[in-house]
Amino acid sequence: MPPGLDNLKHIVVLMMENRSFDHMLGSLKAVDARIDGLTGNESNPDTTGAAVKVAPLAEFQSQLDPDPDHHFPAVDLQIFGGDASPNRSANMQGFVKSYFNQQHDVKHSGKIMYYFPKEKLPVLTTLATEFAVFNGWFSSIPGPTICNRAFAHYGTSFGQVSMDFFYVKEPYKSVYERLIAANPARTAKIYYYDQSSSTMEIVNLLQHQPQLFGTYDQFLADCKKGTLPDYCFVEPNYNDHDGDEGALVASDQHPDHNVQAGELFIASVYNAIKQNATLWQSTALLIVYDEHGGIYDHVPPPACTPDGFVASGSDTGTGAEFKFDRLGVRVPAILVSPWVPKGTVVSGRIFEHASIPATATKFFLGNYDQRSPREKAADTFLDLLSLSTMRTDAPDFDV
Amino acid sequence: MTLIHVPRPPKNAFYKDRPVSSLLKNQIRHLQEAEFNLIKTEGQAAEFIRRVTAKLHPEGARPQVVRRRKAQPGRVKEIAAAASRKVRVSGGRKSKAASKTRGKRAASKSNRNSKKRKL
Numbered sequence: 001m002p003p004g005l006d007n008l009k010h011i012v013v014l015m016m017e018n019r020s021f022d023h024m025l026g027s028l029k030a031v032d033a034r035i036d037g038l039t040g041n042e043s044n045p046d047t048t049g050a051a052v053k054v055a056p057l058a059e060f061q062s063q064l065d066p067d068p069d070h071h072f073p074a075v076d077l078q079i080f081g082g083d084a085s086p087n088r089s090a091n092m093q094g095f096v097k098s099y100f101n102q103q104h105d106v107k108h109s110g111k112i113m114y115y116f117p118k119e120k121l122p123v124l125t126t127l128a129t130e131f132a133v134f135n136g137w138f139s140s141i142p143g144p145t146i147c148n149r150a151f152a153h154y155g156t157s158f159g160q161v162s163m164d165f166f167y168v169k170e171p172y173k174s175v176y177e178r179l180i181a182a183n184p185a186r187t188a189k190i191y192y193y194d195q196s197s198s199t200m201e202i203v204n205l206l207q208h209q210p211q212l213f214g215t216y217d218q219f220l221a222d223c224k225k226g227t228l229p230d231y232c233f234v235e236p237n238y239n240d241h242d243g244d245e246g247a248l249v250a251s252d253q254h255p256d257h258n259v260q261a262g263e264l265f266i267a268s269v270y271n272a273i274k275q276n277a278t279l280w281q282s283t284a285l286l287i288v289y290d291e292h293g294g295i296y297d298h299v300p301p302p303a304c305t306p307d308g309f310v311a312s313g314s315d316t317g318t319g320a321e322f323k324f325d326r327l328g329v330r331v332p333a334i335l336v337s338p339w340v341p342k343g344t345v346v347s348g349r350i351f352e353h354a355s356i357p358a359t360a361t362k363f364f365l366g367n368y369d370q371r372s373p374r375e376k377a378a379d380t381f382l383d384l385l386s387l388s389t390m391r392t393d394a395p396d397f398d399v
Numbered sequence: 400m401t402l403i404h405v406p407r408p409p410k411n412a413f414y415k416d417r418p419v420s421s422l423l424k425n426q427i428r429h430l431q432e433a434e435f436n437l438i439k440t441e442g443q444a445a446e447f448i449r450r451v452t453a454k455l456h457p458e459g460a461r462p463q464v465v466r467r468r469k470a471q472p473g474r475v476k477e478i479a480a481a482a483s484r485k486v487r488v489s490g491g492r493k494s495k496a497a498s499k500t501r502g503k504r505a506a507s508k509s510n511r512n513s514k515k516r517k518l
Contacts (some may be wrong), residue, residue: 017422018422060408060412061408061412067420067421067422122403122405122406123403123405126403144421144422145422145425146425146429163421163422163425163428165429165432198426200426202426202429202430202432202433203429203432203433206433207433207436238422238423238426239423240413240414240415240417241415247410247413249408249412249413254420254422256417258408260406260407260412261408263405263406264405264407264408267403267405392400393400394400395400395401395402395403396400396401396402396403397402397403397405398402398403398404398405399405
C-alpha cells in the first residue's frame with residue numbers, strides 16, 4: 001500500500017453548487033493540454049441558428065440571472081439539443097436554446113457559454129493544477145440538486161430525478177449510517193454552514209439522526225483540535241443572511257450567488273485542514289460540484305450502470321422514462337492531499353457522485369454488499385494518493 | 400511555499416432581498432415536511448397554526464385586553480392565601496433583577512410619600 005494510504009485517516013468532501021467543468025476549469029486547457037477544457041472554438045446554436053462560441057467573460061455575479069434551468073427536461077434539451085428520437089446521441093448543443101426558453105432574450109441566452117479565465121478563480125485553478133483534477137467527473141443524474149446530492153450520501157436517489165422528497169428504501173443506507181454502525185465503529189459527520197443555511201440532506205438524516213450533523217464552526221474547531229471524524233461532508237452557506245458578526249454572503253456559488261465568496265470558502269476549508277500538520281498528512285479533501293446548473297460543458301455524459309430504479313415519463317417531465325442509465329453533465333472535481341503528485345490529471349476514467357460513498361465505504365469498511373448497483377459500479381479515487389514521500393510544497397491561501 | 404491571494408467579494412455581493420431561488424424554496428419545502436413530522440401534540444399543532452396564521456393574517460392577533468372581574472371577596476382571600484403558601488414552599492432565591500425592581504419600586508414609593516409629606 002502506498003504510504004499516503006497508510007497515513008490516511010480522514011476523507012473530507014466539500015460539495016459546492018451548480019457550475020460546470022468548462023465554466024470553472026475550461027480555461028486550464030491552455031495551461032495544460034491534458035486537461036479536457038476548452039479550445040475556444042466550442043459553440044452552440046442560438047434560436048436564430050447563429051453559432052454562439054464559448055468566451056472567457058464569466059462574471060462573479062449578476063450575469064446568470066435568472067438561474068439557468070437545470071431540471072430534468074431542460075438538461076435533456078441541453079445534452080441532446082432538442083432531439084427526442086429513440087436513437088439520439090448526446091451532442092451538448094442545447095444550452096443556449098434552453099437558457100433562451102427562460103426569458104426569450106437571444107443576446108442574454110448566449111451568456112450560458114461564458115467561462116472564467118483562470119486568473120479570476122485563483123483558489124480552484126491553483127488546487128486543480130497543484131493536486132489532481134478529474135477530466136471525467138459527472139453529476140449522477142441529468143437533473144437538479146437534491147437527487148444529485150442523494151447519490152453522494154446514499155449512492156442512489158431511490159428513483160428520484162427532481163427536487164421532490166426521497167425516502168430511503170431498504171437495504172440501502174447512507175454512508176454515515178454504514179460507518180457508525182460498523183464494528184469497530186467509525187465516525188462520520190455532515191457539517192452544514194449554520195442553522196440559517198442548514199443542510200440539503202433534510203428529509204431523512206436530519207430528521208432521524210441529527211447526531212450525524214455539525215456546523216461549519218464545529219468543523220473548524222474539530223480541525224484545530226484534531227478531532228475530525230473519519231468521514232466528513234461539508235456544505236457551504238446556501239443563502240445571504242446575518243450572522244453574529246455581520247453579513248454572511250452565500251458561499252455555495254449557486255447562480256446568482258457570488259463566486260468569489262465560494263472561492264474564499266473553499267480556501268478556508270483547505271486552510272483549516274492544512275494548518276493542522278497531523279491532519280494535513282492524514283486527510284484527503286475532495287472538492288466537487290453537485291451538478292452543472294444549466295451551464296455549458298462540451299463533454300457528452302456517458303452511459304452508466306442502471307440503478308435498478310425507473311423514473312416514469314411524468315416524473316422526468318419529458319414523457320420518456322429514465323432508467324438511471326446515463327450520467328448528468330460534467331462538473332469540477334479536485335482531490336487534494338500532500339500524497340497526490342503535483343499536476344495530476346485523471347483521464348480515461350469515469351467518476352460520479354456514487355464514487356464518494358463507494359470510496360469511503362471501500363476504505364473504511366472494506367467489503368460492504370448492501371449498496372446500489374450504481375455505487376457498486378462506481379470508480380474510487382484513493383489510488384491517486386500515490387506518492388512515496390509527502391509533498392511539502394503545497395500552496396497557502398491568505399484567507 | 401506559495402501564498403495565493405484570495406480576493407474578497409464586494410460589499411454589494413450581500414443582498415438579502417434577492418428573490419428566493421428554486422433551490423431554497425425546495426429546501427424550505429423539505430424542512431416544512433420535517434417540521435410537520437415534529438408536531439405530535441395538539442399544543443404543538445396550535446403553536447404552528449398560530450405562527451403561520453399570524454404571518455398570513457396579522458390583523459387576527461388577539462388584542463391585549465386586561466379583563467377586570469368584579470372581586471369576589473371570599474375567593475380573593477383564598478387565592479392570596481394560596482399564593483403566599485406557594486412562595487413559602489418553593490423557598491427559592493429571588494433573582495437579583497427582581498429584587499432590584501422591587502427595591503426601586505419601594506424607593507420610588509418612599510420618595511413619592513416623602514414629597515407628599517413635604518408638600
